[in-house]
Amino acid sequence: MEYRTKEEQVADYLRERIISGVYPRGSRLKQAEIAEQLKLSITPVREALKLLVAEGYISGDSYRGARVVPFDAAASAEILQLRLVLESQLVRGAIERITTDDIAELRALAAQFAETFEAGDRATARGVNYRFHRRLYDIAQMPQTLHFVQILWARYPFDLINSVSGRGKEAVHEHDEILQAFAAGDASAAMLAMRKHIESGWTVLKAISEEQARK
Structure with missing residues (x-):
């Protein structure tokens, strides 16, 4: 998967954890914690969260905090x-x-x-x-x-x-x-x-x- 950017790799990591239930519906995702887990800077994590907001996995933003959305x-x-x-x-x-x-x-x-x-x-x-x-x-x-x-x-x-x-x-x-x-x-x-x-x-x-x- 080397062709993927860091943001895409982080987004895929988060998708997997949301779908698997590691991050339960309604739970809050903290940029700093994710960045520390992955040994990355905040920037690719922030951009990954934006991708997931656009796709509907999470709601919110980097300032108010991101949360995993409930299923419809x-x-x-x-x-x-x-x-x-x-x-x-x-x-x-x-x-x-x-x-x-x-x-x-x-x-x-x-x-x-x-x-x-x-x-x-x-x-x-x-x-x-x-x-x-x-x-x-x-x-x-x-x-x-x-x-x-x-x-x-x-x-x-x-x-x-x-x-x-x-x-x-x-x-x-x-x-x-x-x-x-x-x-x-x-x-x-x-x-x-x-x-x-x-x-x-x-x-x-x-x-x-x-x-x-x-x-």
């Missing part, structure tokens, strides 16, 4: 449909460019996800899951499409979905199906497997929302 439950169904369209395009683009080395890297990430989930380290597992999908979509070399997908991810409650008992085991199996299709060079199967993966998460979210509505 009312918009989740619409976001699901947009994810299905855009992420299917990224899968199609990736399967045209993927190499044996890429597949090996993705398998290593999938294995790491399975191991950390089995160990009970849910936050780390969610972070690895983010890196798995981000790496897969990077291969497509469709930066504008990926940018819009990242905006959608900001509004989707991955931390809530992946905290549900049993969801991690399902995700492990779904990752394997996706990678099998990529290894076979089967674009239709890969797109179908990714669609199943995304929709499975949606089913979990819908069940959670319905349960909360009954309380």
